[in-house]
Amino acid sequence: MSMRGSLKALVRMVKLFIGNLPREATEQEIRSLFEQYGKVLECDIIKNYGFVHIEDKTAAEDAIRNLHHYKLHGVNINVEASKNKSKASTKLHVGNISPTCTNQELRAKFEEYGPVIECDIVKDYAFVHMERAEDAVEAIRGLDNTEFQGELLWAWVVEPSGV
Template sequence: MPTIKLYVGNLVENLAKPDLEALFSEYGQVTECAIIGNYGFVHYDNEDSGKAAVSALNGSQFMGRSLKVEISRSKSTKIFVGDLPEGTTKEQLETLFNSYGIIVECDVIRNYGFVHFATEEQASLACKLNGENYKGNILRVEISSSKMRQKPGMGGRDGCFKCGRYGHW
């Protein structure tokens, strides 16, 4: 089923996620909603719902502000996380990084992992953890320079390491 991600700008400071979600749920089932400062992202599993929300809410007044609502064109940005303690789980890695933004995908491979953030800005913020101590290990965190699996959804354990597809390796 096609999904659509909307960028929502010019939000009031300290807006509660349920308030934003309630506004957008008038146009369809909101599958994900996140606020980062004075902007946020709203996801629908139905493109028609997203387009209806853009049409109705772009330029509208919400809590005294004129909203900027558009279909998000942002691509995710992947970071490399090295020197993870042995036994670190995907859930622990997500918890470590979720305060920096929307995590699109996350995976742990032995003592390193990858985290895909919704925006390059969020990924850059997460790089602040470079050199930090995590459970006795000094983390190496940087924007990934790997050309493999740049897109989320290519991280299946059984698929080809290079392309994520099945059955040919």
């Protein structure tokens, strides 16, 4: 797909927050649940919550209407539009994060290059959403393959899957 086509898909995409996820829930299980309502571009589970990026507003509204308080493994899950990232952004995958690194420390490191909308550490990697694409490129140039808190960081732009 062309760069223009993938940018159009990103503009239409809606990010949903899923709260109160049971421990047994898997990424594939969540993806399958949401795919009943539209194309899932991305699915991330972080402990007892997660995020699903779904293709457009109609699909998001259908998913919220049908899955909010849906019983999964005996637990009612919460589904709502994510309030955290309303602006368009460039998503970076950052690998090889130190086990002692906090979201605040990693966010501060990337904010040296520009505004960070969101920063989520998942085990030894993280997703950092930067407001401007040009800042994301500079962050990659400045931080990829450099030492941070005793570990050699890797950073690259995440291409949305399925678009």
